[in-house]
Amino acid sequence: xxxxxxxxxxxxxxxxxxxxxxxxxxxxxxxxxxxxxxxxxxxxxxxxxxxxxxxxxxxxxxxxxxxxxxxxxxxxxxxxxxxxxxxxxxxxxxxxxxxxxxxxxxxxxxxxxxxxxxxxxxxxxxxxxxxxxxxxxxxxxxxxxxxxxxxxxxxxxxxxxxxxxxxxxxxxxxxxxxxxxxxxxxxxxxxxxxxxxxxxxxxxxxxxxxxxxxxxxxxxxxxxxxxxxxxxxxxxxxxxxxxxxxxxxxxxxxxxxxxxxxx
Numbered sequence: 307x308x309x310x311x312x313x314x315x316x317x318x319x320x321x322x323x324x325x326x327x328x329x330x331x332x333x334x335x336x337x338x339x340x341x342x343x344x345x346x347x348x349x350x351x352x353x354x355x356x357x358x359x360x361x362x363x364x365x366x367x368x369x370x371x372x373x374x375x376x377x378x379x380x381x382x383x384x385x386x387x388x389x390x391x392x393x394x395x396x397x398x399x400x401x402x403x404x405x406x407x408x409x410x411x412x413x414x415x416x417x418x419x420x421x422x423x424x425x426x427x428x429x430x431x432x433x434x435x436x437x438x439x440x441x442x443x444x445x446x447x448x449x450x451x452x453x454x455x456x457x458x459x460x461x462x463x464x465x466x467x468x469x470x471x472x473x474x475x476x477x478x479x480x481x482x483x484x485x486x487x488x489x490x491x492x493x494x495x496x497x498x499x500x501x502x503x504x505x506x507x508x509x510x511x512x513x514x515x516x517x518x519x520x521x522x523x524x525x526x527x528x529x530x531x532x533x534x535x536x537x538x539x540x541x542x543x544x545x546x547x548x549x550x551x552x553x554x555x556x557x558x559x560x561x562x563x564x565x566x567x568x569x
Contacts, residue, residue, distance in 0.1 A: 314535065315343025318487060318519050319364065324373035326359055326543075333359040334370070334543045341487070346513055346520045348530045351540035352564055357523045358400060360540070361489050364521070365397050366390040377487075391420055394486035398476050398493060400523075406465030410475050413464050414450055417482025418443040450478045454508060470501035477508065481516075488512065490522040494529055502526065506533060531555070539564060 319341040326334040334356045341347050349357045362368040364375060366385035375382050377393065387397075396417075404413050451460050454474050459467060464475055473493060480488060493509065494502045506529055512518050524530050530537060531551045539547030539560045547553075547560040554560055 314345050317341070318343045318345075318378065319521075320376040321360075321364070322374050322376065324360070324363055324370045324375070326356075326363060326368055326370045332543050334363070334540075337373070337540070337543075337545050339538045339545070339548055341519060341521055343519055344513065344517055345535045346509070346522070346533055348534040348537045349521065349523050349540060350525070350527070350530055350537060350564065354542070355540040356543040357540055358491055359543075361397070361491055361521070361523065364390075364487075365395050365489060388420070391483060394484075395489065396480040396483045396485035396487070397489040398473075398480050398491060400491045400495065402469075402472050402476055404464045404472060404476055404479070407463055409461050409463055410456060410467075410478075411444075411447060411451065411460045413475055414447045414478045414482050415443065417479040418447065420483065446484075447478075447482055450481050453481075453511070454478050470497050470504070473497065473501075473505065474508070477505075477512075481512065481518075485518060487519045487521065490520060490524075492523050492525065494524055494526050502529060509533060 317340045321337055321339050324334050324337040325332070337356075337360065339347075349360060351357055359368060363370050366382075366387045366389060369384055375385070377395070405416070448460075451457055454477065456471065456474060456478070459471065464472055467475070473496075477490075477493065490509070493505055497505065509520065509522070510533065513520055522533070524533075534551055536550055537547065537554045538545060539554060539557075541563045546563055547557045549557065
């Protein structure tokens with residue numbers, strides 16, 4: 307990645323022999339890999355390779371037909387998305403999933419929901435603990451807004467923003483949950499060069515300043531090679547490569563299947 311001497315931690319997440327099928331269609335077949343603390347791991351491959359399915363297994367949207375996911379040393383059984391979120395796994399999506407009529411600030415505030423403990427009535431009346439809790443959560447959200455450099459649009463309805471800024475707001479909402487593991491599904495999709503440069507910088511800053519472990523899916527190979535400590539390559543639901551950017555760049559099977567036909 308950006309610093310070869312960067313120290314990674316122990317294994318945070320381990321996928322063991324994951325297989326997933328929908329009817330007779332095999333989305334994933336015997337996939338295994340590890341993600342270390344503070345690592346930026348990219349999952350790449352052609353369309354239909356099973357990349358998003360793998361993220362959906364990690365955060366509990368799909369339950370594999372075979373294999374297991376170990377997170378923070380515990381083998382997870384039938385994890386649901388809200389349980390994964392409580393355990394520190396946050397996610398952005400290939401298609402932006404924001405509340406278009408709400409402001410930037412309010413959208414990011416929704417990322418704090420699982421950290422709120424005041425009862426529903428107290429929240430409605432905005433009294434006591436609910437009021438104090440709201441102030442603390444809003445302070446955290448303002449820090450994220452400053453971090454992402456979107457102060458000038460904090461009160462703007464998200465639906466009025468250009469695509470690149472909406473992607474940044476979605477990143478902000480994920481960061482509001484203070485994740486240990488951040489899953490990014492095509493964070494650069496649809497962006498121009500300048501927007502990609504900005505998003506790349508923010509992803510690196512999230513990893514460096516917050517110590518957040520990141521697993522991302524991305525098709526822009528320049529971005530992947532620049533951001534990643536390690537790359538896992540999928541093709542037709544099978545793993546065909548796992549290594550550093552330099553190793554993947556020189557892997558003949560990966561070149562033939564994805565990067566371009568080798569000599």
